[in-house]
Amino acid sequence: MGSGKVTDGQGLSFEGKHVTVAGLGVSGIPAAKVLHGLGALVTVVNDGDDERSRAQAADLEALGITVRLGDGATLPDGTELIVTTPGWQPDKPLFTAARAAGVEIWGDVELAWRLRGRDGEEPAPWLAVTGTNGKTTTVQMLASILKAGGLRTAAVGNIGVSVLDAVLGDERYDVLAVELSSYQLHWAPSLRAHSAAILNLAPDHLDWHGSMEAYAADKGRIYEGNQVACVYNVADKATEDLVREADVEEGCRAIGFTLGSPAPSQLGVVDGILVDRAFVEDRQKNAQELAEVSDVNPPAPHNIANALAAAALARAFGVPAKAVRDGLRAFTPDAHRIAHVADVDGVAYIDDSKATNTHAAEASLAAYESIVWIAGGLAKGATFDELVAKSAKHLRGVVLIGADRALIREALARHAPEVPVVDLDRTDTGAMLAAVQEAQRLAAVGDTVLLAPACASMDMFANYNKRGDAFATAVRELGA
Template sequence: MGSGQVTDSSAPFDFQGKHVTVAGLGVSGVPAAKVLHGLGARVTVVNDGDDERARTQAAELETLGVTVRLGDGATLPEGTELIVTAPGWKPDKPLFTAAHEAGVPVWGDVELAWRLRGRDGRKAAPWLAVTGTNGKTTTVRMLASILKAAGLRTAAVGNIGVSLLDAVTGDEEYDVLAVELSSYQLHWAPSLRAHSAAVLNLAPDHLDWHGSMEAYAADKGRIYEGNRVACVYNVADKATEDLVREADVEEGCRAVGFTLGSPAPSQLGVVEGLLVDRAFVEDRQKNAQELAEVSDVDPPAPHNIANALAAAALARSFGVPAAAVRDGLRAFTPDAHRIAHVADVDGVAYVDDSKATNTHAAEASLAAYESIVWIAGGLAKGATFDELVAGAAKRLRGAVLIGADRALIREALARHAPEVPVVDLDRTDTGAMLQAVQEAQRLARPGDTVLLAPACASMDMFTNYNKRGDAFAQAVRELGA
């Protein structure tokens, strides 16, 4: 971990009269265009799509005086001095190639928010930032709950809750922000300098966007650059510690680990059913501070306890007392579709983890139960399933496969769990979920868990993972009717 005074490159930027191109309409593009227009910039929005939703958004912006070009996201508008891009736009798009050749900087919405904080003499709230392949949203929401329990004015922002731009430009003032950041957002946020940050885990994901695992990890690691107080890493995932070692941080910033085992000095961990802190205590060689009980974490699955420890570490880095960690975790309610118990039917538990959209998330979900009928499949996004299936094989009572790329999982099951009965549903319509649940019921025995942990994205069959989880829950309710 490099240390020394880190230069903050986020110097004030005068937007008045500047020609700024916003790449992409949608969740981040429209607010960015409005904010930039309000700062006096001459704004042009370019967008690949030209559908009804895009035309509605374009009409709204054009009434403000913003220029919008639909169906042409590849050409750099003449005179562009800055691009602000939606996070999902891939770095290899022709627009960015042209920008690079013209010497035009490219920011994401997170970079824009970082540059705008503290303008007009307002207090710039510090950021406690979280990234990782899985668990980001849960950890950030846990962190916000803990900070609120400590009496701090805060919000969960970034990919969730309040938009970052609203948080830094709105009327409400915050003491600290709990910030969820994706690899996409970090790629386009070169100036970000958090108070403290955590990388929860690293596993192959979005490789089609980043191009390689090395590039994906490097973008995740950007979250540690310039950290002031703590770089929080996962002791069980060496890749996260490696990112800390490679980061250039401010003098005095510490590496703080979290572990499901007994913590060493400068770590948080678990001892006899308690979450304990040996990082933010006096004489951490000898002392530990009890923070909460494992039973205060909902649900107390191993990966969720890890999320709670990471949230606690970030909160403690900000000086939050132990009692607030306990109270915040007790007050926290998990989002839907995250290892959510739907119902028990004939002695079988039905659990919705539709949010497990990649193999890493599914691995954590499968590890939480002893005997499982697994419902899986969807869009694989380039993933392979051998390691996942080999690790879970001894827990599987059966498997029911749905979705476009189910053959990849079926083949992995044949290789690593040939004795496990598999039902392969050759359909990708939304009604397939009812049949999948019925087949899972047929395979299950009392004491088993029927687990929807698809290890795949949902868009081949459903609008999003929420709709997929809702379909599962409805099918379970029909079983018990």
């Protein structure tokens, strides 16, 4: 690892600056309002021109902000800066034109980073988390640990709470736990965290990034300029490689987390105990007990890894060991993340509707011994051979739903031909009840019926939350 300088945006002025905001929505609208309030001359451009967009545009125009609907491709005259919503792809014509004109492109996270400390107070450091899966859970665990350590904090970023709101709001924080997506990192060139973690890397959003290499490079931006610790996954070499490539502050350390016994400068697990051999005196000989595996909710292997990553970031910030234990005990996971719905006739029913890609589903399938797996939906270009091959030994049966279920069925035929498969040729929302009923028929006492679709939900449901709700409703009907 090299050395890099930490920068912030104190003293930055937007007064009279022509700024184009690319896209309406959860980050575009707040960015436009913030910039307008700072005296910028704001123009919002948006591809869509539907009823919702027109209503949003009217609200902004009432403030004096210019909005151009149905024209997200043309660079407005005089643009000096573009602030984009995360989802806009880098190859959009608007950005091509901006680069040709020498116009900088920021995301909302970059804007928030630049605006830190505008009131003259020392800005709160960021503990940042990214990865293909587990980001939200890890950031929430981290915030819980920090709070248990007596720190004023919030879980923000790609988690529903805007970083802009956290940075510019009235509440004062000691430290922020920040979830960052690959999209957000792509558009955040000057971000410099106190410490950061990459939980894992697996193919995802490749249509946006263009290649796995570009996706990994954007994830790796989270380590740039780190001051204290770059936290990586010992079981995922790609995350360690990104640490080696990062340009960081002098003295910043590489800290690994592992489900095995930790080496020096790592956190890991010994005899059911989460232990720290990184932030202790004489780490060659000593280890600090942090918590028990049973303190992690739920104690599935991938969730223990999340807890170790959160603990590493908290320890990098100086949080005592007791706060790690207390914070993990206080943490309650969000719905649809390996959530236990009910036990019916000796069978556990688990909702992991949030497992929208193969990497997440693999982690979920590894958490249980004997599974009837409910899977399927929109594959988003994924293949399923590796997932099925790794998980076959856990499968008692499979129930398939959704538009791309044939891809999973074919992988099962190749790698788990002995496993019974029920292929429900349905994509209506009522298919979930039929799927749960078929799963009940396949399951035996002691089994787990697991909804871990490995696919997106939009072919059948508005989102993964609705899919998980449908599963839980169907399970409760079984037990009624």
